Amino acid sequence: MTSNLKSICKTLRLAYVNEIYEDIPFENPTQFLDELFQKELQFREEAKSERLIKKAKFTQKKSLSSFQWNEQIHFPAHIDSEELCKIDFIGRRENLILTGAPGTGKTHLATGIGYEACKRGLEVRFYRVSDLAESLEKAWRDSKLAQFRGRFKSVDLIILDEMGYVPFNKEGAELLFQLISDWYEQKSLIITSNLEFSQWNRVFSDSRLTAALVDRVIHHAHILNFTGDSFRVTNALSRQR
Known part of the structure; x- marks a missing residue:
């Protein structure tokens, strides 16, 4: 040329x-x-x-095609795995809540959906919830909270991984609540948690704040419950046999 x-x-x-x-x-x-x-x-x-x-900053590379669906993943009546994999819920600004014991595939599924969204041209952000709370507290201390919250203006999907693994202090809990309130009906969220909603008080300590947060999160949400044993433990035991 x-x-x-x-x-x-x-x-x-x-x-x-x-x-x-x-x-x-x-x-x-x-x-x-x-x-x-x-x-x-x-x-x-x-x-x-x-x-x-x-830009999404996933912690691992996972795809929907490599995810193993099984009968221990319990869906609500209005959606199934085929419908979920279309990821149309993101465009409708609906949430996806994945609850269950560690190692049952919640993060894999959340990440796989995130990758699929990126392939379709959508803006995604992936956070471990404890890391997000720390970032919020730092932004607040540095008087940069508005700037930090503004980073999500063009984001379509936010994945909050491991809700419930680490409890927050009062400031972190309130800042996270404010951020999720910003996103309410404006963004789509995927949240993975090892706790049932009734146990989120362990994380946020304030019962009124917890109730308000759960109310926002589960409105327009698809809730999947993962049961059974950890894949990681099962695989480790099978290698020892």
């Missing part, structure tokens, strides 16, 4: 044409341009997905 054509591609923001045009078979002008621009769009979408995945 000539330097002039490279310059035109740069001006038109055709990032991949320069790299791929020689690999496109030529049958006629229309076919060539159609395949060339289809490839350009494909690579753009893939690059965007990678950027979104990086």
